[in-house]
Amino acid sequence: MGKWAWINLTDRTVRVEPADRAREKDYVGGRGLQASLIADHVLEHGPVKDPLSPTNRIIVGNAAPNDTTIPTAGRGSCSFIGAMTRSPEPASWLPGWRPLAGLITHSSSGGLFPNMLKRAGFDQLIIDGRAEKPVRIEAVEGGLRVVDAEDELFETVNGRKVIRKTSEIIDFLSGRVRGSATVCAGPAGWNLVDFACLTGDYHRNFGRGGAGAVFGSKNLAAVTAYGKQTPSYAAPEKFKALGQELDRVVKASVEDPSRTASFRPTTGTTWWLDRAFNGGYLGVRGGYLPWHNFDEGEFDPAEYEKVSTEAFLKIAGKHAVCNKCRHIFCTRTARVESGPYAGSGVRPEFETIALWINCCITDRDAIFHLNRLANELGVDTMTFGSVMAGAMELTEKGFLEGYGSRLKFGDAQAMIAAIQEIAYQSSDLGRLLGSHSDRVISELVARNGAAAANDILYCVTTAFGGLGYAGINPKAFPGMFTAYGTSNRGRGDHTYAWTIQAEEAGLKGAAELAAYVAEGQTGKALVDSLGLCDFFTADVTAEPFLSLYEALTGIAHTPESLKACGRRIYNLERRVNSIQGRDRAYDSFVPPKLKVPLSRGAHAGQAVDEAVYNAILDAYYRYWGWSEQGLAPEK
Numbered sequence: 022m023g024k025w026a027w028i029n030l031t032d033r034t035v036r037v038e039p040a041d042r043a044r045e046k047d048y049v050g051g052r053g054l055q056a057s058l059i060a061d062h063v064l065e066h067g068p069v070k071d072p073l074s075p076t077n078r079i080i081v082g083n084a085a086p087n088d089t090t091i092p093t094a095g096r097g098s099c100s101f102i103g104a105m106t107r108s109p110e111p112a113s114w115l116p117g118w119r120p121l122a123g124l125i126t127h128s129s130s131g132g133l134f135p136n137m138l139k140r141a142g143f144d145q146l147i148i149d150g151r152a153e154k155p156v157r158i159e160a161v162e163g164g165l166r167v168v169d170a171e172d173e174l175f176e177t178v179n180g181r182k183v184i185r186k187t188s189e190i191i192d193f194l195s196g197r198v199r200g201s202a203t204v205c206a207g208p209a210g211w212n213l214v215d216f217a218c219l220t221g222d223y224h225r226n227f228g229r230g231g232a233g234a235v236f237g238s239k240n241l242a243a244v245t246a247y248g249k250q251t252p253s254y255a256a257p258e259k260f261k262a263l264g265q266e267l268d269r270v271v272k273a274s275v276e277d278p279s280r281t282a283s284f285r286p287t288t289g290t291t292w293w294l295d296r297a298f299n300g301g302y303l304g305v306r307g308g309y310l311p312w313h314n315f316d317e318g319e320f321d322p323a324e325y326e327k328v329s330t331e332a333f334l335k336i337a338g339k340h341a342v343c344n345k346c347r348h349i350f351c352t353r354t355a356r357v358e359s360g361p362y363a364g365s366g367v368r369p370e371f372e373t374i375a376l377w378i379n380c381c382i383t384d385r386d387a388i389f390h391l392n393r394l395a396n397e398l399g400v401d402t403m404t405f406g407s408v409m410a411g412a413m414e415l416t417e418k419g420f421l422e423g424y425g426s427r428l429k430f431g432d433a434q435a436m437i438a439a440i441q442e443i444a445y446q447s448s449d450l451g452r453l454l455g456s457h458s459d460r461v462i463s464e465l466v467a468r469n470g471a472a473a474a475n476d477i478l479y480c481v482t483t484a485f486g487g488l489g490y491a492g493i494n495p496k497a498f499p500g501m502f503t504a505y506g507t508s509n510r511g512r513g514d515h516t517y518a519w520t521i522q523a524e525e526a527g528l529k530g531a532a533e534l535a536a537y538v539a540e541g542q543t544g545k546a547l548v549d550s551l552g553l554c555d556f557f558t559a560d561v562t563a564e565p566f567l568s569l570y571e572a573l574t575g576i577a578h579t580p581e582s583l584k585a586c587g588r589r590i591y592n593l594e595r596r597v598n599s600i601q602g603r604d605r606a607y608d609s610f611v612p613p614k615l616k617v618p619l620s621r622g623a624h625a626g627q628a629v630d631e632a633v634y635n636a637i638l639d640a641y642y643r644y645w646g647w648s649e650q651g652l653a654p655e656k
């Protein structure tokens with residue numbers, strides 16, 4: 022739409038300016054543009070030392086393809102310095118520790134909001150400062166204003182005024198602006214839980230890294246958008262013809278049973294459950310579905326059946342997809358008919374389920390219920406899963422005595438209680454576990470004595486600014502561990518690069534794995550910057566996409582020039598992270614637990630090998646042209 026809004030919440034000023042066309046050519050859109058705007062901020066003001074202070078900048082926006090007919094063109098971007106990925110307090114328990122102030126984080130979300138923001142006339146909302154009292158933002162029909170957050174958006178819980186559940190906020194604001202779409206912080210974000218997300222459409226989230234907490238720290242409750250503007254096209258007829266061609270490419274990929282895209286309309290992401298457990302769905306052997314806080318990758322098959330791909334298919338209903346999704350259609354509603362968790366919602370995603378299986382939860386209906394609660398409270402399901410698994414082990418070993426922890430592997434009820442205590446910060450346990458991991462470890466070491474430090478650290482795989490590992494146990498996959506370890510948005514992220522299929526097919530060798538990870542990271546930077554979904558099946562650096570992009574924007578790219586944009590974006594993010602304090606010490610940290618071999622399953626005997634990993638890291642830095650210490654150069 023060619024318009025960016027600069028919003029300073031401290032003095033409630035709004036400045037709407039034309040988009041920077043040169044920057045759009047170099048950084049594409051969404052994630053790339055936002056990275057460049059955050060880099061400007063960090064270069065001008067220095068590192069954002071506290072992500073929950075007014076100095077953090079958060080940007081919500083979209084990209085040129087959004088709201089067009091391109092399949093999956095409904096994914097928006099949100100970027101900020103993450104709250105979970107920090108390690109600011111001296112950590113004597115960690116060799117090589119140096120302060121880390123939080124990493125540049127990009128979060129992608131679908132739903133309607135990103136496209137509705139575009140229809141309202143805006144590409145990016147660049148939000149700085151902190152409002153003195155609770156506010157919200159309205160972007161409606163080309164206008165933008167900061168308004169006081171209504172009393173109706175709040176309630177009193179345990180004697181404290183706190184924002185309502187996300188569905189209530191969305192319903193209220195839909196009533197205020199008919200036909201609008203909203204993203205909002207839930208109670209967890211309002212209470213500054215470091216892994217709080219932003220929620221739109223009741224179940225779509227800017228999930229990882231703590232965007233909800235950044236909203237909360239700014240006294241910003243929600244952003245609501247409404248409009249009827251349509252995208253403009255540099256060459257409309259050409260776009261239409263090429264759009265039909267691209268549509269056929271995506272459709273064919275979904276109809277090809279040898280492609281994993283063919284499972285998505287039915288199983289969504291949950292096909293990975295069978296793949297990770299036993300090699301089902303075009304896999305090899307499985308044995309890497311995390312179990313008991315990443316101790317194992319396999320467990321009792323009879324228990325697994327209760328939470329398998331098939332088990333979640335049994336509660337799945339009709340599709341509930343993002344705006345402008347076509348063919349791939351990964352999301353379905355879900356309904357549990359009876360029992361304590363009866364109700365309607367959406368089928369949880371693979372990563373959510375896997376990380377709750379990692380807590381030894383094999384009650385499908387409880388997982389469905391917890392997923393609904395996480396959406397209502399604004400909690401990132403993935404980091405929550407990692408935090409829970411760690412807390413269960415800490416409880417087992419006696420380190421959470423005095424916090425009233427009833428957490429226990431396999432106990433869904435205790436998790437249901439804990440998510441509420443965390444979101445509402447209503448107990449000592451909730452206050453402890455809602456913090457980034459290094460604060461948790463420091464507090465427990467202070468209570469239990471320095472001699473206990475290693476035992477405490479052993480339980481916490483999110484230590485040292487980790488985001489939390491995703492739902493693949495990485496012990497047998499050095500490439501995936503590298504993807505986790507080097508992701509710009511923090512240790513444990515799986516979306517910036519993904520190696521499992523390639524490693525199962527035999528990819529190995531330090532240089533080969535490093536290049537594969539780096540190329541994946543480049544490609545993902547592009548897909549995010551184009552406002553598309555991870556599951557988009559066409560190559561954005563090839564025809565017909567390149568010509569389609571030119572017909573849309575008037576910007577011509579060759580495969581090489583667009584790939585160069587992806588590398589530029591990834592490099593710039595790394596540069597920001599270097600300023601924020603990230604270097605090799607962060608990348609090379611291996612949680613002690615992951616060095617212990619799997620004891621059972623297809624990969625028994627395997628663990629993360631530090632020497633192998635460090636060799637891959639050397640090759641990875643060489644690939645990018647970074648220093649041996651992992652620092653990205655200034656240019």
Ligand code: SF4
Pocket residue numbers: 093094095131132341342343346347349350351352554555556
């Ligand atoms: S494939 Fe799934 S996540 Fe991607 S755009 Fe479609 S519904 Fe959304």
